[in-house]
Amino acid sequence: MSVLDTPNPRRAESAGQQEAVEQERRHASTKRSPREGSRSSPLDRTGTGTRVVILVVLGLALLWTLVPLVWMVLSSFKPATAITSAEPSWLFTPTGEHYAGLFTGGNELIPYLWHSVAAAGLSAVLSVVLGAPAGYGLARSEMRGKRHLSFWIISTRMAPIAAVVLPLFLMFRQLGLIDTIPGLVLAYMTFNLPFAIWLLSSFFSDLPPALEESALVEGCTRWQAFRHVALPLTKPGLVTTFVLCLVFAWNDYAFALVFSGPDSQTLPIAASQLVTQAGIDWGQLCAIGTFVVVPMMLAGLAVRRWLVTGLTLGAVTGE
Amino acid sequence: MSTSEDVREPVRRRRKGAAPRRVGFTGRMMLPGIVPLAALTVLPFLTIVVMSFSDVRLLGGMRLDFAGLKNWGRFFTDPEMGWFWLRTAGYFALTLGLEMVLGVVLALCVWRLVRGRNLVLSLLLLPMFVAPVIVGLLGRFLTDPTFGLYTWLLERVGYDGDLLGGTFTAFAAVVAMDVWEWTPLIALITLAGLSAVPPTLREAAALDGAGRWQTLRHIVLPSISNVLLVALLIRAMDAIRYFDIIWVTTNGGPANATKIVPVRLYETAFRFFDFGYAAVVGLAMLFASIVVARLFVRMLDRKGLAR
């Protein structure tokens, strides 16, 4: 907990010692774990009144957050009549029929699942593989107009989906990429790649260049300094980026709708296909929803600790 | 153009001698990421610009016939457009505002929790991993007038209208769904900021005799303002783009109450196949999001973040 020992950061900064402070804080923040964080929270001064308020707020928040999800999972095990009964039914004989239904009949789920895994996984991997050097380059670059470049990168992510889809579609058709996994991967890259570059560049900016410089002095090439010094130190950033890209791609509907076909439809498409003229099969929809949601939740929670530090884009240490 | 660059000298620009080699290396590092990105975005962007001045014919392969300023003229004289933008601004401000406020409140509460903090945080985070399409469909399921759980609950407390049927309630419902999904993200980012507030600061405040509220107001919140801006930026970037939730719940209705510009754009392109006009609306949207993003980035810059 070296952070406790540092002098008042404001003073340090005004004295022009940013480098040292930043380095030290970084050290602290990479080591920080939620448990340690809780020790530093000011509960010693929290009165019972406040504590009750906090517990009530959190209780309500948990209800608000969890009821829809729990209801979805519960409903996925309910018989159809219990789902559409006017009185909500809490007691029922669980049935696996909706899940069974997903794997039999016309639209079997396995290919969808496979497409989702392949397309989302590949696009997340590629985004990190391409985004890491680009983010590093951006962080370390001293070119003029760097800010414009970096703003351009963010702005590509803001492109309105419906407007870019037609030109992209025609481009992909020329390249024979429609209804292929590579095509879907590229489509996902339009929003994942800028995000990855942006996020990773902020991770690299947080690294003190001194570390790489000492590696250079010891005779490393710049690539080696990146590969063996900078990259290992940003592992949390790489993992965060990967998982977020995975979530974005896995959850995408608008692009998948346009660029997929019989050989590449993904899970969200499968979910939307349950909305038919003749009605919505809510049981299957809840089952498929559970199916879409659970893997991403697990992935997200697995890296939650890093998400916390990752998503602040260095704003914490920048103060 | 270069003024924003000059505002603050990049912290790490120190050794002049190394600069020329660095540019070459960093440039080479960026290429593999930037080139595909440019290929995927610049060409479509230019196409949209051309499309906005054209009649776009689809049959037998796309053709663009020059149409002058027709589409742009229509955009500025469209009697409905103003309302769509106004509604969009309202939707945007309301969802972002609620998410920020609730997110910060939640983060503060979790921050002060001693036991079960990890568990509570994990549970609270779950919605942000749910696909927006599923959020929308789940919302429909819960508010279904015949068997929806929330409909039933509201009936218990005396409200028996139909959530997605009324103009006001439908708007509120889609806002609520968005807030449900994205408040956790804000809470998460805020919590990261809170965990980094140096305890020394708070101790100093306590020594000065500041109350809890004053500490919060004058010490804690200012020191996480950067983080809040980052949260706002990340969320704003997606808020303008995504419309999946509205698309699967209300489709813009009732009485256009939930028809925000992205929905209108999607409709123009893929229901009316008026791609020339859609290009204009799309460019306007892009422009609006860039203005908003610039604003946030500027604010971050002013705070001294050289990114």
Place this chain on the structure above:
Amino acid sequence: MVDQEPSVISRRRTLGGALAGGAAFAAGGLLNGCATRGDVRRRDTADPWRRFAGCTLNFVSENTAPTSAIAADAERFTALTGIHVNIVTLELSALVQKVALDLASGQSQYQIIYADSYQVLAPYADGLVDLREPASDDSLPGDDSDLADFFPLQMDVSGRFGRGDRVLALPYDCATMIWQYREDLFEAHHERMANDLGFDPTPGPQRSWEEYYRIAEWFNDNVDEVSYGTGHQAKQHDSLMCDFSNVLFAHGGQYFENGEHIGRFGAVDPGPSTLGSEEALAGAEFYRRLLSVADPASTTWDWTGLGAAFAAGRVAMCPNWHEFAADNERSLPGRVGYTTLPSGPAKSANMYGGAGIAINGNTAPNERDAAWLFLKWATSRKTQLRNLTGEVGGATPTRSSIYRAPEIRRAQQRPTGMPTMLTAPAVQQAWKPEYSGLRPKIPMWNECDTAIYTELSRMLAGDAAPRRAMRDARDHIDRIVSRGWVAAE
């Protein structure tokens, strides 16, 4: 395709960081460049059905009853022809988007298209194959005269567009709106209702909409088994236009001058809208009044929501698509009756919402013929009969001869294994021009439709009076129509 993908991945893994982006493009291009299809091979076989054995076709369809039945049955087609068919089912707006993009690319990823009359046939008529050519090709099975077996109204609405006799699609789906009511309740309360209301409440086209309204009100006040007398599909959605149109046409209103002709044969330029007429206003005023006594949840329901509510016993009657009979029979066995909708001052109008099955005009010649085999098979008497009776079942035949078959005639009475056939007398009547309700078949209909249901939704929400709503809708439609149809000129 499943065996192709692992190789894509392993290939990906070997790509080094720097080259990956560029290579992804190149690999994608190469992998599929060779797949940019030439035409399929035509074999010389004695069996005309097996000329294109071994080829693969893609069929993109809305997720409707006939396609579910056909998807479950597609192996039969493969056994018959050796052609493999991939069936992609989508929700209608997603389907339309796919079809438009496919046509815009100048190629045919999907050779066989579910052609909604208003969102595919009308806007992209020139992008579809004139089916008279393959139909009259002697080397292919089947003959031209066979087309006469389809109901004439369906053939015109779902299969043709504009001038000439071109046949652009074969009638495939024939959803029709009719009056669905709780026969059990109408019987149980018949006497009291007749006394209270002063007329015979038995549903049918001899009832007027005004009487329908009074019956609904009567149920609201007097019957506890259901919450409301009538329910409607009045969500801001296509369904609202459909529901309203029945009332509009019944009152003599039309969307355009010469509306019935435009509804049946279609037009690119329909001329100015006539929604400002007194008849249209009368229709709108009545519709608003009707909705004020209907289940208030009506404004959140499209046809699906309404169907579920009716099946759940919330309302005593509703106008809805006949295909919901299958659900009704499952939830309320033996308790639902079907007839054509009430009459207004002008007629009894029953919205026809059928669709055809068509061939993408960008297909190569042999592919086109192979696709024709599928069309032929999918709309054949045998297949339609199986789709009606089979395990997945429930699809309504579009060939008139099927309704004359004795087993189908028997199935129109309970007990029946084919619940949709309980609606057969009603829908067959609704397919006669004098009972039909046809929305305008124009290429820009989708946008007009949106303008109409948006104004109607506004009217029902109390934001606009009927006169104002009709006038605004008219102005909006005129603006849309005057811009012309750009996408396919």
